[in-house]
Amino acid sequence: MSDIALSQPQPGFLGFLVSLKPRSLADAIGTCLLFLGAWLVLFPFVWMLSASLKPANEVYDSEFSFWPETFMGGVNYYGVLFEQPYLTFLANSFIVCIGILIVQLITAVPVAYALAKLKFKGKSILFGFVVASLTIPINVTSIPIYLGLVEFGLLDTYFSLMFPFFVSVFAIFLFRQFFRDYPDSIIDAARVDGFSEIEIILRLILPAAVPALAAFSVFSVVAHWNDLYWPLIVVQSQNKMTAALSMLQYQSDFDNDYGRTFASATVVTLPMVIIFLFARRLFIRSITMTGVKG
Numbered sequence: 001m002s003d004i005a006l007s008q009p010q011p012g013f014l015g016f017l018v019s020l021k022p023r024s025l026a027d028a029i030g031t032c033l034l035f036l037g038a039w040l041v042l043f044p045f046v047w048m049l050s051a052s053l054k055p056a057n058e059v060y061d062s063e064f065s066f067w068p069e070t071f072m073g074g075v076n077y078y079g080v081l082f083e084q085p086y087l088t089f090l091a092n093s094f095i096v097c098i099g100i101l102i103v104q105l106i107t108a109v110p111v112a113y114a115l116a117k118l119k120f121k122g123k124s125i126l127f128g129f130v131v132a133s134l135t136i137p138i139n140v141t142s143i144p145i146y147l148g149l150v151e152f153g154l155l156d157t158y159f160s161l162m163f164p165f166f167v168s169v170f171a172i173f174l175f176r177q178f179f180r181d182y183p184d185s186i187i188d189a190a191r192v193d194g195f196s197e198i199e200i201i202l203r204l205i206l207p208a209a210v211p212a213l214a215a216f217s218v219f220s221v222v223a224h225w226n227d228l229y230w231p232l233i234v235v236q237s238q239n240k241m242t243a244a245l246s247m248l249q250y251q252s253d254f255d256n257d258y259g260r261t262f263a264s265a266t267v268v269t270l271p272m273v274i275i276f277l278f279a280r281r282l283f284i285r286s287i288t289m290t291g292v293k294g
Contacts, residue, residue: 045269051262052076059258076263084246085238090271093243096161097221104168104220105213112175113201117187127176133169138230146233156236164230171216178212179205222272243268 050066051059053073080086114120115127145164154160182205190200206213231245247264250257 076259089246108171116179160234
């Protein structure tokens with residue numbers, strides 16, 4: 001395809017664009033839009049990192065500058081990491097995230113297998129309830145769950161932090177869609193060989209479902225690592241604070257230490273970034289191999 005004809009040379013970036021071939025022009029515009037989208041996503045993290053290096057009075061200056069006039073990064077990060085039991089907060093977050101994930105997998109995999117491969121009355125209606133449950137936010141159920149935990153004296157415990165998330169309808173839906181594509185002939189052959197349904201799940205279904213399990217594990221851990229709403233309700237002592245909840249220690253009605261707040265946010269974000277960098281290939285493979293089919 002011939003180049004676009006120009007009546008006269010056009011200087012600068014505009015001239016570069018109009019000198020491109022139509023297909024190259026479309027690619028260039030698409031690339032620019034991708035860079036713009038990436039910048040919109042990354043800028044809040046850049047701003048967070050910059051604010052963590054500044055004193056409180058520089059955080060909301062009218063003109064943005066990444067490097068502060070008065071460097072307070074050492075003081076801010078030292079206060080976050082060493083002037084409070086931050087390792088305890090990290091340990092609490094890991095315990096809660098891993099505990100929730102384990103119970104979610106234990107509950108979701110058998111239910112999803114039954115909905116995908118077993119025949120029983122009311123299966124379609126039950127799956128309809130599962131899909132409908134996806135529309136119910138935690139805010140709707142938080143009050144009755146909270147009252148129940150108060151009644152049994154379970155506030156400020158790991159159980160209270162994990163209990164509302166033990167059953168994940170999203171996991172049931174995701175695994176059910178994945179299990180539907182598993183060949184029925186293999187399952188029937190396993191039953192003929194004397195496999196129980198539990199053995200079929202453990203020895204056949206789960207090894208084939210590693211991409212779906214990995215994808216859901218990433219979503220679950222990230223979601224509950226960053227969760228602030230529920231810990232804010234049930235945690236009553238510093239010993240059970242999660243890493244995300246610990247950021248609120250620097251906020252008050254009279255004095256907000258924004259530098260340490262954003263330093264804490266940076267430290268909270270860092271473990272998830274490191275995990276993703278090490279597991280990005282598995283995560284991308286999991287997403288591409290986990291199709292949602294009817």
